[in-house]
Amino acid sequence: MTAPGTAGRGGTPQTAGSTGLRGASGRPGEGGRTAAVPPSSTGPRSAADAPRPPVSHGGWDARSHALLGPRGGSGPAPAAVPASGKPTAAGPRRSADPVKALLHRHKDLCERAVDPLEIAAGLEAHGITDRIAARFRHRDVFSLAEELYARVPGNTAEPAPRPGPENRPARGAALALLPGTAAALAATGWTLLEGPARTAAALLGTAAVTTAVLLCLRQGPLRARGRRPARAVRTGAVHTAVLIAFAVCGPGLTARLTTGGPGDAVLFAPGPPAALAVSVAPAAWCAGLLAAGARRRLGDSRRLDDFAAGMRPLLLGVAGLYTTALAAVAVATGLLLTDGSTPTTTVTLGLLLFTARLLAVHGFPEAAATGLGAACAGQALAILLLLAGRLPGLGLLARPVDAVTAAWGPGAVSALACGAAAGGLLVHTTAVLSRASAHT
Numbered sequence: 001m002t003a004p005g006t007a008g009r010g011g012t013p014q015t016a017g018s019t020g021l022r023g024a025s026g027r028p029g030e031g032g033r034t035a036a037v038p039p040s041s042t043g044p045r046s047a048a049d050a051p052r053p054p055v056s057h058g059g060w061d062a063r064s065h066a067l068l069g070p071r072g073g074s075g076p077a078p079a080a081v082p083a084s085g086k087p088t089a090a091g092p093r094r095s096a097d098p099v100k101a102l103l104h105r106h107k108d109l110c111e112r113a114v115d116p117l118e119i120a121a122g123l124e125a126h127g128i129t130d131r132i133a134a135r136f137r138h139r140d141v142f143s144l145a146e147e148l149y150a151r152v153p154g155n156t157a158e159p160a161p162r163p164g165p166e167n168r169p170a171r172g173a174a175l176a177l178l179p180g181t182a183a184a185l186a187a188t189g190w191t192l193l194e195g196p197a198r199t200a201a202a203l204l205g206t207a208a209v210t211t212a213v214l215l216c217l218r219q220g221p222l223r224a225r226g227r228r229p230a231r232a233v234r235t236g237a238v239h240t241a242v243l244i245a246f247a248v249c250g251p252g253l254t255a256r257l258t259t260g261g262p263g264d265a266v267l268f269a270p271g272p273p274a275a276l277a278v279s280v281a282p283a284a285w286c287a288g289l290l291a292a293g294a295r296r297r298l299g300d301s302r303r304l305d306d307f308a309a310g311m312r313p314l315l316l317g318v319a320g321l322y323t324t325a326l327a328a329v330a331v332a333t334g335l336l337l338t339d340g341s342t343p344t345t346t347v348t349l350g351l352l353l354f355t356a357r358l359l360a361v362h363g364f365p366e367a368a369a370t371g372l373g374a375a376c377a378g379q380a381l382a383i384l385l386l387l388a389g390r391l392p393g394l395g396l397l398a399r400p401v402d403a404v405t406a407a408w409g410p411g412a413v414s415a416l417a418c419g420a421a422a423g424g425l426l427v428h429t430t431a432v433l434s435r436a437s438a439h440t
Contacts, residue, residue, distance in 0.1 A: 120145035125437035178212035183277035221287035239372035271341035352422035371425035378417030
């Protein structure tokens, strides 16, 4: 018998497994047996002394099982080990860096972003929430966006702060006062002049107010950003013009259709458009206040839920502040012009237009056009019901409108239609503008 560690037949070294030095479990050193003794270093070096896999119990791993084969133990044979010595996974290999895969997927967003806030907003728009961010080993979307921004080549420096609404030039504030100034001049001419001169003053005032309002909508806080669908923009403009026409002529027309004759109702009431023109300045100021608050909360919030929770009261507060300012302007305008218009009609229409403009400014013109169209449809339906009620046998159709008019006056139809649309649009505005993606 050859001693352990020496060459056996054919010069093959005999290991502990071939000489019965292993126990029943197949592990070296078990069952009271001793491990193989290494050969003496003083004798001549033979093939048995050449470098070879270890035969002792040290480094016992999957490769040792593979070298021993099924004879070494009673358990099932382990999986084969490749030549590289590294075991391979049974399933598909996953990326060791999930953030790198996310960066590759949103490469365009990360390269165009000027700060991490834009990346956070874009990730939220793609449906990535704080819970999903935890899968990328980050506590929230903002932390994940900061790492994505830092990994983009060329974004190693700290991002420069963006100019907020508080840094806008004073020209924007002066521009917001132009519609009110033109409306005041037109209202003065309407009050002092008579006959054709009054008509000419009304036409010139309407043109001046329209031009000033368009200038305000192209600059300042009320300017819509980015590319907008042309169809939605045109539809919203048409609906706005129709609603203002209803505010001017709707109450008088409703009163005449209800009474069945001309009566004493004033067909043309310049009070609502004049008040709306004056309220452009408060609307621009409130829109700037909303934008400034959103930017501040974007920098302070660490979770999307925290940002949304802080934006909802801000949105409602801005809407309430504008409504209060518009109510004061509407009351003052009604007292100066004495045209019979009710402040409720002006306030509900103004709130509807304000919420629709906020949606358009932040990239939701389709929803704005839908809300305006709903108000137009409601008022048009009321007029059609009154006209149909004058036909023989169809008087029942006009009774709902007659009841509303008799209870609250001819302006109640417009107030109800605009109020319902403004309420629904305000709920939608609170939902969509509380997202971070709406403010970057």
